[in-house]
Amino acid sequence: MDRPVRSLRPVSIDSPDFTGVATWEDPSWRAAAIDWASAELDRLGWARDGEPGYPHTRPWSTVIRLDVVDRPPVWLKSIGIGSAHEPPLSAALAGWVPGRVLAPLAVDVHRRLILLPDGGPTLRATGGGDPVAAWEAMLADYARLQVELVPHVDDMLALGVPDARPAQLPEQVAALLADDDAMMLDRPGGMTSAVRDRLTADRDVYAQCCRRLADGGVPPSLQHDDLHDGNVFAGSDGHRFFDWGDATVSHPFLSLLVPLRLAARAMDVEAGDPVLLRLRDACLEPWSAYGGPAELRALCTLALRVGPPARALTWHRILLGIHPAERVEWADSVPGWMAEYLEPGSLDPAPAAGQ
Numbered sequence: 001m002d003r004p005v006r007s008l009r010p011v012s013i014d015s016p017d018f019t020g021v022a023t024w025e026d027p028s029w030r031a032a033a034i035d036w037a038s039a040e041l042d043r044l045g046w047a048r049d050g051e052p053g054y055p056h057t058r059p060w061s062t063v064i065r066l067d068v069v070d071r072p073p074v075w076l077k078s079i080g081i082g083s084a085h086e087p088p089l090s091a092a093l094a095g096w097v098p099g100r101v102l103a104p105l106a107v108d109v110h111r112r113l114i115l116l117p118d119g120g121p122t123l124r125a126t127g128g129g130d131p132v133a134a135w136e137a138m139l140a141d142y143a144r145l146q147v148e149l150v151p152h153v154d155d156m157l158a159l160g161v162p163d164a165r166p167a168q169l170p171e172q173v174a175a176l177l178a179d180d181d182a183m184m185l186d187r188p189g190g191m192t193s194a195v196r197d198r199l200t201a202d203r204d205v206y207a208q209c210c211r212r213l214a215d216g217g218v219p220p221s222l223q224h225d226d227l228h229d230g231n232v233f234a235g236s237d238g239h240r241f242f243d244w245g246d247a248t249v250s251h252p253f254l255s256l257l258v259p260l261r262l263a264a265r266a267m268d269v270e271a272g273d274p275v276l277l278r279l280r281d282a283c284l285e286p287w288s289a290y291g292g293p294a295e296l297r298a299l300c301t302l303a304l305r306v307g308p309p310a311r312a313l314t315w316h317r318i319l320l321g322i323h324p325a326e327r328v329e330w331a332d333s334v335p336g337w338m339a340e341y342l343e344p345g346s347l348d349p350a351p352a353a354g355q
Contacts, residue, residue: 019080020322024062037066037076037115040106046071059322059330061245072118074105079112081321083245085160087114090244092159093222096152100145102233102242119240124229132275135263136282138232139256141239143286146221146252153220156249162317164223164248164310166214170207173309176338177203182316183335191335198342206341209306213251216299218290223250225314228262246314253303254310256283260346271346280347304345312337 023029034052041048046068053065060080067073079086087107094103106115123138149156157163164172176182177199184190224231225246233240260276269275284296291299315333 018321018323019078020059020326021057021062022323022326024057024078030064033076033078033111033113034064034066036108036111036113037064037074037106040115041066041068041074044105046074052076059326060318074118075116077114077116079114079245080318081112082318083321084112085162085247086245087112088159089156089161089247090114090242092152092155093149093244096155097145097148099237100141100148100240102240116242119233119242120235121233122230123232123234123239126234131267132278134234135229135259135279138229138234138239139259139279139283140286142224142227142232142241142255143252143283145241146223146255147286149222150219152222153249156222161222162248162314164250164254164313165220166210166251166306169210169250169306169310169313170203172313173206173338174203176309176313176316176334183338184331189332189335191339195339195342199338202341206306206309209302213299213302213306216291216295216302218252218287218296218299220249221252223248223252223255225250225255225258225311227255227259229266246318248310248314250310251299251303252287253283253300254307256280256300257304257307257311257346260304264346271344271348276347301345301347304347305341308337308340308343 030052038048049067049069053067054062055065056063060083062078064076064078065073066076087104088109090101090104091107093101102116102119104114104116107113123134127134177196183196185196186193222244224241224244225248226243227241231241231243233242256279260279263279264271264273264276267275280297280300281293284293284300287296290296312334315330315337319327319330319334
């Protein structure tokens with residue numbers, strides 16, 4: 001990054017204050033985090049080998065590679081305050097759906113640390129052969145995971161997973177939309193007053209969509225909110241999902257918002273392409289006990305309609321937890337996602353030229 005983040009006040013590993021790149025790159029923070037991971041490896045009887053590596057640093061999280069004698073490397077992940085639910089959720093998922101997620105070796109909930117084994121190649125790294133079939137299989141496996149997690153909704157909320165169920169969204173979205181700073185109102189990269197007026201005028205419609213979604217018969221579950229081929233390991237024994245920092249408890253079909261967009265880009269297809277409909281249906285089929293195909297597709301359309309403002313809420317939560325100076329680069333994500341409510345969905349045909 002070009003910003004002088006090192007000039008910010010360092011934050012200790014135990015600090016309740018902001019975190020970010022200035023934290024993750026502070027030598028004292030790194031030493032304390034690595035000491036914790038080393039103690040956990042000693043407990044397992046595993047010996048470290050060599051110096052740590054630092055392959056991934058973002059304002060909201062960092063990953064440190066630790067090599068281990070006669071074993072694949074392990075990965076120490078530290079999470080920002082806005083994703084504090086990720087360590088306890090990761091540990092709980094390993095017990096609720098064993099073999100379906102990357103199970104941590106250890107977690108420290110207070111310090112927001114997760115020690116993870118090597119998961120092998122991601123779906124993005126392997127390519128999965130036929131890309132359409134690979135994404136289709138991944139989304140079907142993910143939906144089956146969501147179905148299995150329906151009985152654990154209250155448990156997830158108790159762990160601090162954010163509550164973004166459809167009944168909660170209208171009030172949450174209205175409050176965020178009214179926040180001039182979050183919307184960067186009439187500032188470069190932010191939302192214009194005219195766009196906010198359009199969104200405000202449509203808030204009753206948004207609330208109606210949320211009510212229809214809530215009453216549609218499909219129960220809430222875990223919603224990854226950043227599901228794509230780089231957040232799933234693909235092996236001969238199926239898929240294992242990871243990276244739950246953006247996750248919420250919500251309508252399960254909101255999870256399709258990100259993957260359908262990224263799949264369209266990866267496969268170079270337009271909105272409304274039959275390929276995207278095929279991927280949608282792969283994710284809906286495991287929910288067939290809750291409705292017929294037409295009913296589930298209608299609910300999916302509603303979920304994709306209400307999804308962008310919900311994604312804006314996620315970005316806002318995460319950015320609030322990082323050093324203020326480090327928010328600048330990403331701040332337009334909040335008004336950007338909010339405004340996308342006014343755009344066609346990934347399953348809608350692209351508008352004709354001039355429309």
